[in-house]
Amino acid sequence: MEKLKENKSFDGFTRFYEFDSPSTKTKMKFSTFEPKSGKVKKAIIWLSGLTCNEENFITKAGGQALLCEKDVMILCPDTSPRGLDLPSEHDSYDFGSGAGFYINATTKGYRDHYQMYDFIKNDIVNILKSEFGVERISIMGHSMGGHGALILGLNEKDLFKSISAFSPLANPINCEWGQKAFKGYLGENWKEDAVKYDATFLVQNGANHPLPILIDQGTSDEFYPEQLLTQNFETACKEHNQKVKVNLRDGYDHSYFFISTFLKNHIDFHLKALNV
Numbered sequence: 370m371e372k373l374k375e376n377k378s379f380d381g382f383t384r385f386y387e388f389d390s391p392s393t394k395t396k397m398k399f400s401t402f403e404p405k406s407g408k409v410k411k412a413i414i415w416l417s418g419l420t421c422n423e424e425n426f427i428t429k430a431g432g433q434a435l436l437c438e439k440d441v442m443i444l445c446p447d448t449s450p451r452g453l454d455l456p457s458e459h460d461s462y463d464f465g466s467g468a469g470f471y472i473n474a475t476t477k478g479y480r481d482h483y484q485m486y487d488f489i490k491n492d493i494v495n496i497l498k499s500e501f502g503v504e505r506i507s508i509m510g511h512s513m514g515g516h517g518a519l520i521l522g523l524n525e526k527d528l529f530k531s532i533s534a535f536s537p538l539a540n541p542i543n544c545e546w547g548q549k550a551f552k553g554y555l556g557e558n559w560k561e562d563a564v565k566y567d568a569t570f571l572v573q574n575g576a577n578h579p580l581p582i583l584i585d586q587g588t589s590d591e592f593y594p595e596q597l598l599t600q601n602f603e604t605a606c607k608e609h610n611q612k613v614k615v616n617l618r619d620g621y622d623h624s625y626f627f628i629s630t631f632l633k634n635h636i637d638f639h640l641k642a643l644n645v
Contacts, residue, residue: 370500373398379437380405383427388496392487395453399446399493400427403501408440411643412503413636414493414529415445416521418512419546420467423447426511429625435636441643442501446493448513450482457553463546464553470541471517472566474554483554486566489521494528507639509533511628512592515584516541519568519602523576531642533583533635535628536590539602540569546596569598572605581612583638585631587621 375384381404390397400423403409415426426432426445436443449469455478458465469485497503508529510518515537522532541547542563551559551566564570586599594600599615606613616634621627 370496378402379433381433381437383433385423388492390450390488390492392484392492393450393482395450395482397447397450397488397492398423399444399496400424401442401444402427402433402436403442404437404439406440409442409501410503411441411505412497412501412507413441413443413639413643414489414497414506414508414518415443416471416489416508416510416514416517417445417448418510418514419448420462421448421514422467425625426628429629430632431629432632432636435633439640441640442503444493444497446489449485453482455479455482464550468513468550470513470547470550470554470566471520472551472554475562476554476556479554485517486521489517490525490528505530505643507531507642509535509635509639510537511535512597512623513538513546515539516547516568519582520566520571522582523568523571523578524565526576526578531580531583531639532578533638535585535631535635536587536593536597536623537568537584537599537602538597539584540567540598542567542570543601544596544598569602569605572602572609572611575609577609577611580642581614582606583635584613584615585618585627585635586615587618587623587627589620590623590627592623
């Protein structure tokens with residue numbers, strides 16, 4: 370693990386790292402905010418959305434001010450492998466580079482590198498534990514990253530203490546973004562494998578997290594409801610005894626202006642779950 374740069378902020382440090390990922394077989398980057406205490410035992414993982422990388426959240430959202438007095442760090446990984454030239458990888462914003470969808474690909478070429486589910490579950494979690502001494506972890510994200518937080522949190526409920534999301538892609542099997550990504554990463558017969566990567570289907574099939582899931586969704590989001598399908602996830606939760614709190618925020622869009630407005634609610638939610 371190599372530290373690329375750091376900036377002092379709120380008496381702690383915003384840092385940027387690179388390491389050789391066993392899952393993607395490429396170099397991968399992530400950013401952190403590490404508070405001043407140096408006694409971090411707890412962490413929140415933030416998963417970003419389409420076209421984003423390890424810099425978006427850490428430079429735009431204002432999380433440093435919310436964690437500077439807490440013994441909790443935040444880590445923000447990149448959203449896909451980089452430096453490759455796979456078929457169609459760079460042709461569109463919603464597939465390939467910057468759009469790993471936090472799943473393990475099985476199609477030719479992509480299966481060798483686009484193992485983004487394992488990248489988070491194994492590589493990032495191992496780094497938090499081995500390099501930073503973290504013992505308890507929560508997870509959250511935005512849009513495609515909200516989808517990632519939901520599926521990882523539901524599938525790995527013993528690993529992630531709490532789950533939250535902003536504007537999550539909540540039922541990707543039934544929207545254009547998800548169908549394109551799943552077909553590209555999982556192949557022509559993608560539907561059977563995709564069920565484990567769809568939060569709505571996970572809940573319908575019995576996945577359950579012991580704590581309520583927190584979601585914030587702007588009503589003026591250009592992708593709501595057709596692409597995000599938040600209502601499908603909320604219905605599945607109600608029907609299958611998964612506690613969920615969906616806050617519809619009047620007039621807010623899909624941007625970091627929205628995220629920064631309500632980020633404190635999410636940070637406080639995770640701090641409580643982490644026993645801070």
